[in-house]
Amino acid sequence: MGVPARALDYAEPILPGLIPDEAELTAGVRIEPGKSYGFFTDTTLCIGCKACEVACKEWNALPADEVGLTGDSYDNTGRLSANTWRHVAFVEKIATDGKRAAEMAPFQSNWLMMSDVCKHCHNAPCLEACPTGALFRTEFDTVVVQQDICNGCGYCVPACPFGVVDLNEVDGKAHKCTLCYDRLKGGLEPACAKSCPTDSIQFGEVPVLVEKARARVEDLHGKGATDAYLYGAPGEPGATGDLGHLNAFFLLTDRPEVYGLPTAPTRASNRVAPALGAGLATMAGLTLAAIALFAADRRR
Secondary structure, eight states: OOOGGGGGGGSSOOSSSSOOOTTHHHHHHOOOOTTTTEEEEEEEGOOOHHHHHHHHHHHTTTOOOOOOOSOOOOOOSOOOOOOOOOEEEEEEEOOBBBBOOSSOGGGTTEEEEEEOOOOOHHHHHHHHHSSOOOOOTTTOOOEEEOTTTTTOOHHHHHHHTTTTOEEEETTTOEEEOOSSSHHHHOOOOOOOHHTTTTOOOOEEEEHHHHHHHHHHHHHHHTTTTOOEEEEEESSSTSSSSOOOSSSEEEEEEEEEGGGGSSOOOOOOOOOOOHHHHHHHHHHHHHHHHHHHHHHHHHOO
């Protein structure tokens, strides 16, 4: 693999300043407003190093959550939260007959790892749930929370089908991954993708990433890993319920729920009309029953 031509312009160990359009060197993509950017996360390449978690916290100055072993996993962060915008899940499939494993499988072959993040949905439910406009879609087709406009109502939290958005207990506002919006404006690759040593997290234009992802699935199938599939890409599992597609999508080798992902995510707004109809029908039924009981009582 050849060295990118521009890399020869920055051969010195000390740089005079910010490299223009640095993402061209690190991710092979020039970041331009008006295009759609996201992540393709290949879980078969994840080694659980958590470099992405650390890079995310360092760049965004996020404090640590209550770090500690959960007792049922080597994962020490547990889930995405207001302070953890990248979370590497450790899925240990080594139990037998529902009992705790007494020994490790050869080569730890029954471990699944996945770096989870906000999906930056094409049709983001959190956007329509926000009453103040604090959540907005950027010029890079990503979804960001404006902290100075967020009133902490929390409507976005249940609206997210992936459980990503969380309220911070300190400032009472909603927080989540911004896909490094500030870095994108400076032509920089997001911190998590740049730090990933195995390229499990790949950053780029979403249509290009989808092509790469489909080629990767075909390659894995050809090597015998026929259980590999895409989650969140257009027309694939995870891109359901009128979400369109996920700008941060994944390659998985087991059922979505094994990784903590919903099998068929939906938009909360799609359930409002049916729920309202069911509620009105219930109230009408109760009213008719009350009228019937009242009439029967009067006849007696």
